[in-house]
Amino acid sequence: MRTDKMIALISLSLALPALALAKPVIPVPPAKALIAAAMKDERAMTITADLTTDIGPRLAGTEAEARARAWAVERLTKEGFKNVRVEPFTMTAWSRVSESAQILGPHAQRLEVHAPGGSPSTPVGGIEGEVIRFDNMAALRAASPHMLAGKIAFVDDIMPVTKDGSGYGVAVEKRRNCALVASEKGAIGCLVRSAGTSQREVHVGQGRRGEQGNLPVLILANADATQLAAILAKGPTRVHMNIETAQVPEALSGNVIADIRGTERPDEYVVLGCHLDSWDLGTGALDDGIGCGIVTAAVLTAIDVAGPPKRSIRVIWYGAEEVGLLGGNYHAQNLKEKAASYVFAAESDSGDGKIYQAEFGFGPAAAPIQDAIATTLAPLGIERGAGRATGHSDIGPLAPLGVPVMDLNQDASRYFQIHHTPDDIMANVDKASVRQNVAAYSVTIWFAGWTTLDFRAP
Amino acid sequence: MRTDKMIALISLSLALPALALAKPVIPVPPAKALIAAAMKDERAMTITADLTTDIGPRLAGTEAEARARAWAVERLTKEGFKNVRVEPFTMTAWSRVSESAQILGPHAQRLEVHAPGGSPSTPVGGIEGEVIRFDNMAALRAASPHMLAGKIAFVDDIMPVTKDGSGYGVAVEKRRNCALVASEKGAIGCLVRSAGTSQREVHVGQGRRGEQGNLPVLILANADATQLAAILAKGPTRVHMNIETAQVPEALSGNVIADIRGTERPDEYVVLGCHLDSWDLGTGALDDGIGCGIVTAAVLTAIDVAGPPKRSIRVIWYGAEEVGLLGGNYHAQNLKEKAASYVFAAESDSGDGKIYQAEFGFGPAAAPIQDAIATTLAPLGIERGAGRATGHSDIGPLAPLGVPVMDLNQDASRYFQIHHTPDDIMANVDKASVRQNVAAYSVTIWFAGWTTLDFRAP
Numbered sequence: 001m002r003t004d005k006m007i008a009l010i011s012l013s014l015a016l017p018a019l020a021l022a023k024p025v026i027p028v029p030p031a032k033a034l035i036a037a038a039m040k041d042e043r044a045m046t047i048t049a050d051l052t053t054d055i056g057p058r059l060a061g062t063e064a065e066a067r068a069r070a071w072a073v074e075r076l077t078k079e080g081f082k083n084v085r086v087e088p089f090t091m092t093a094w095s096r097v098s099e100s101a102q103i104l105g106p107h108a109q110r111l112e113v114h115a116p117g118g119s120p121s122t123p124v125g126g127i128e129g130e131v132i133r134f135d136n137m138a139a140l141r142a143a144s145p146h147m148l149a150g151k152i153a154f155v156d157d158i159m160p161v162t163k164d165g166s167g168y169g170v171a172v173e174k175r176r177n178c179a180l181v182a183s184e185k186g187a188i189g190c191l192v193r194s195a196g197t198s199q200r201e202v203h204v205g206q207g208r209r210g211e212q213g214n215l216p217v218l219i220l221a222n223a224d225a226t227q228l229a230a231i232l233a234k235g236p237t238r239v240h241m242n243i244e245t246a247q248v249p250e251a252l253s254g255n256v257i258a259d260i261r262g263t264e265r266p267d268e269y270v271v272l273g274c275h276l277d278s279w280d281l282g283t284g285a286l287d288d289g290i291g292c293g294i295v296t297a298a299v300l301t302a303i304d305v306a307g308p309p310k311r312s313i314r315v316i317w318y319g320a321e322e323v324g325l326l327g328g329n330y331h332a333q334n335l336k337e338k339a340a341s342y343v344f345a346a347e348s349d350s351g352d353g354k355i356y357q358a359e360f361g362f363g364p365a366a367a368p369i370q371d372a373i374a375t376t377l378a379p380l381g382i383e384r385g386a387g388r389a390t391g392h393s394d395i396g397p398l399a400p401l402g403v404p405v406m407d408l409n410q411d412a413s414r415y416f417q418i419h420h421t422p423d424d425i426m427a428n429v430d431k432a433s434v435r436q437n438v439a440a441y442s443v444t445i446w447f448a449g450w451t452t453l454d455f456r457a458p
Numbered sequence: 459m460r461t462d463k464m465i466a467l468i469s470l471s472l473a474l475p476a477l478a479l480a481k482p483v484i485p486v487p488p489a490k491a492l493i494a495a496a497m498k499d500e501r502a503m504t505i506t507a508d509l510t511t512d513i514g515p516r517l518a519g520t521e522a523e524a525r526a527r528a529w530a531v532e533r534l535t536k537e538g539f540k541n542v543r544v545e546p547f548t549m550t551a552w553s554r555v556s557e558s559a560q561i562l563g564p565h566a567q568r569l570e571v572h573a574p575g576g577s578p579s580t581p582v583g584g585i586e587g588e589v590i591r592f593d594n595m596a597a598l599r600a601a602s603p604h605m606l607a608g609k610i611a612f613v614d615d616i617m618p619v620t621k622d623g624s625g626y627g628v629a630v631e632k633r634r635n636c637a638l639v640a641s642e643k644g645a646i647g648c649l650v651r652s653a654g655t656s657q658r659e660v661h662v663g664q665g666r667r668g669e670q671g672n673l674p675v676l677i678l679a680n681a682d683a684t685q686l687a688a689i690l691a692k693g694p695t696r697v698h699m700n701i702e703t704a705q706v707p708e709a710l711s712g713n714v715i716a717d718i719r720g721t722e723r724p725d726e727y728v729v730l731g732c733h734l735d736s737w738d739l740g741t742g743a744l745d746d747g748i749g750c751g752i753v754t755a756a757v758l759t760a761i762d763v764a765g766p767p768k769r770s771i772r773v774i775w776y777g778a779e780e781v782g783l784l785g786g787n788y789h790a791q792n793l794k795e796k797a798a799s800y801v802f803a804a805e806s807d808s809g810d811g812k813i814y815q816a817e818f819g820f821g822p823a824a825a826p827i828q829d830a831i832a833t834t835l836a837p838l839g840i841e842r843g844a845g846r847a848t849g850h851s852d853i854g855p856l857a858p859l860g861v862p863v864m865d866l867n868q869d870a871s872r873y874f875q876i877h878h879t880p881d882d883i884m885a886n887v888d889k890a891s892v893r894q895n896v897a898a899y900s901v902t903i904w905f906a907g908w909t910t911l912d913f914r915a916p
Binding site: 053054055056057063064067098103106107108109110112199200201221223226227230231234280282283422423425427428 | 561565567659679688
């Protein structure tokens with residue numbers, strides 16, 4: 001094949017001459033052709049536009065997610081994938097019915113709120129209590145044992161904007177844990193500031209799962225958290241919260257799996273993930289419609305440029321990621337002894353931001369492959385990270401099974417302004433940036449699927 | 459007074475030597491000092507910040523608007539105004555309870571909607587019908603008489619962004635008239651695209667008042683209108699609309715009136731308006747909290763710089779502007795024969811955009827005064843418009859009574875992105891721009907209140 005001009009990479013390491021002899025021969029990818037094709041790609045955008053229009057929001061376990069699976073099976077088949085099928089699983093599906101919150105008293109006003117996934121309903125008619133504000137979860141944890149009896153805890157730390165999205169982990173903790181910690185101190189409910197950077201649009205997401213310590217929780221828009229804090233500074237303030245949510249204990253979800261059969265080693269799989277479910281306020285264009293668009297378009301681009309792959313390529317549009325990685329965990333659990341057939345895995349699940357960094361989680365002997373991939377990605381503005389890949393989102397559970405994973409880290413500066421809010425819609429997806437992602441994935445998977453290099457090599 | 463160096467303006471008109479002799483002597487304003495003081499102003503911002511925090515949204519005729527009036531009386535008194543009082547009137551107050559809309563069928567999804575002011579409730583459980591899309595109101599008007607029987611009309615024209623806000627008038631017509639026109643053709647409800655430029659936040663506003671032809675109406679966010687149009691393009695589509703609204707027939711509203719007594723001609727009033735009520739989704743920071751902040755700060759700035767005015771200065775924070783200029787009309791009606799005491803009127807009601815143009819609605823003989831004001835405003839980047847002022851918002855009804863009015867037109871490029879949406883909050887008010895407004899109003903009112911020039915002169 002025209003793309004298979006074999007060359008040996010010159011070792012940069014003079015310290016290990018013995019290993020240098022065992023170094024694998026790394027084929028040269030048709031990088032220019034792959035990148036040029038990706039830079040004209042329309043499929044990542046059209047797949048996402050069609051999904052977000054035809055289906056719209058696709059909350060895990062709902063009828064809309066089921067429709068999305070049927071849509072995905074049809075679309076992936078139409079795009080040329082084979083054996084497109086659903087890997088079903090059951091879950092407790094949660095959905096919102098209605099939510100509201102009002103400041104009471106002399107500063108009475110409505111607050112912009114939504115419940116996090118998993119929040120129970122309040123009793124009919126709602127709950128009302130004095131609000132006690134905490135700077136962050138540490139302050140809430142440090143509060144004296146009974147100080148919240150009959151009151152509402154308000155955790156108010158602001159998420160900092162960072163390129164690597166590192167502010168999210170801390171910011172999101174209050175959404176997950178306020179209910180548990182506050183309930184232990186006698187609180188009747190929680191208010192938490194959005195773990196996102198949008199001003200007036202509420203950033204939702206999964207809260208606590210399970211019954212114990214699961215108080216009613218409402219997430220405030222950033223501006224509303226600021227407003228509530230300003231009013232609390234004037235004196236004791238009571239808030240009324242009303243939440244109605246629904247739970248379906250044995251709802252169906254599933255992963256949509258689609259393959260391209262390899263010509264030489266069909267039983268070895270290069271796996272690319274994304275997730276099909278979304279939060280319910282937007283249409284899940286950035287999170288994670290475009291992730292599915294990117295990885296799918298990358299596979300099609302690589303086939304267009306380099307012909308059929310030697311190994312099989314598997315695209316997995318996971319279900320129920322948002323509510324706790326249910327699809328990713330289920331697939332990994334199901335896979336178990338077959339995990340050895342997965343020779344490489346990566347997932348796109350950070351929206352449309354440009355990829356700025358590649359990190360690897362391959363076997364020690366695969367270092368030259370990593371070097372080759374990093375060198376090929378460099379013209380796309382992608383640097384090599386200093387860390388070790390752990391596998392994004394649904395791919396994460398594959399890493400402990402020994403599957404070599406790679407993280408193509410995206411610039412998240414704008415992501416947290418949009419994701420999990422009503423603004424997560426197609427109009428906010430940047431096409432140029434998406435094409436850079438398609439290019440990076442098609443270059444990367446070429447190494448995994450159009451060669452027979454061993455990424456696992458110990 | 460140090461500011462009263464009298465000079466005669468040199469006439470630019472050589473065609474009218476007789477009139478030139480009768481030309482008024484125009485005092486020179488302390489323009490530099492006024493502008494310098496305004497450029498350090500904090501009061502416009504703090505008044506607005508306090509109003510929007512202490513009260514929040516202030517929908518006409520509600521308890522919140524009543525609280526805002528009490529707040530305004532206290533605040534204006536504290537700022538040094540005298541005889542601060544409420545001019546009460548009654549109105550039918552409307553408020554929203556809940557709204558929702560869903561696309562039904564294979565593309566089932568929720569739409570981001572709110573009802574316009576005045577929309578009736580749907581029957582309990584909502585209404586459902588096939589949606590027929592129209593490019594604009596003209597297309598709806600041209601539709602055959604019975605084509606909408608049992609259906610829902612959807613008027614979808616997009617508001618263009620313009621500096622002078624001229625796109626709003628056309629865009630808003632569908633909100634006001636869809637119900638009437640569609641009901642005549644048998645429709646059961648209306649969906650209209652937002653008359654604003656925000657993507658996912660619904661732009662609300664007053665719809666139809668009165669009973670006849672008043673169908674239930676929902677306003678779609680721009681992105682949702684685009685989404686609905688895309689789905690309609692795939693085939694016939696049904697939508698479910700559910701609206702609950704409330705009406706209070708004899709609700710109280712009122713204008714808050716505050717005076718600074720003139721030293722020479724206390725019975726002549728220079729009137730500055732703004733409105734206290736707001737829509738209910740934001741906190742009315744731009745519309746029109748900041749208008750009240752600007753005109754009030756302008757008066758205080760002029761007093762700081764030029765001492766007490768010769769004429770009385772009257773600030774009116776009008777009630778119930780948003781729902782149909784109720785406060786402005788009531789005040790003008792109440793005023794009638796006393797209208798001659800109003801020697802000048804202007805209103806700030808276009809948010810925080812920079813003033814780029816001044817237009818005059820004075821008597822013919824006041825042309826030299828107009829020239830002097832225009833010359834003084836020029837260093838603030840304000841040009842003289844070619845038209846004739848009609849009086850913004852609540853001041854408009856004073857013009858037909860012979861009150862000389864002036865329009866300080868603001869750049870509205872950004873205004874329609876924010877106003878009438880949840881984003882109308884203090885965080886979106888630009889302080890530098892507000893200071894330019896304070897400067898323009900303080901310079902302008904100096905001519906009206908710190909001199910005894912005749913603006914009405916025929």
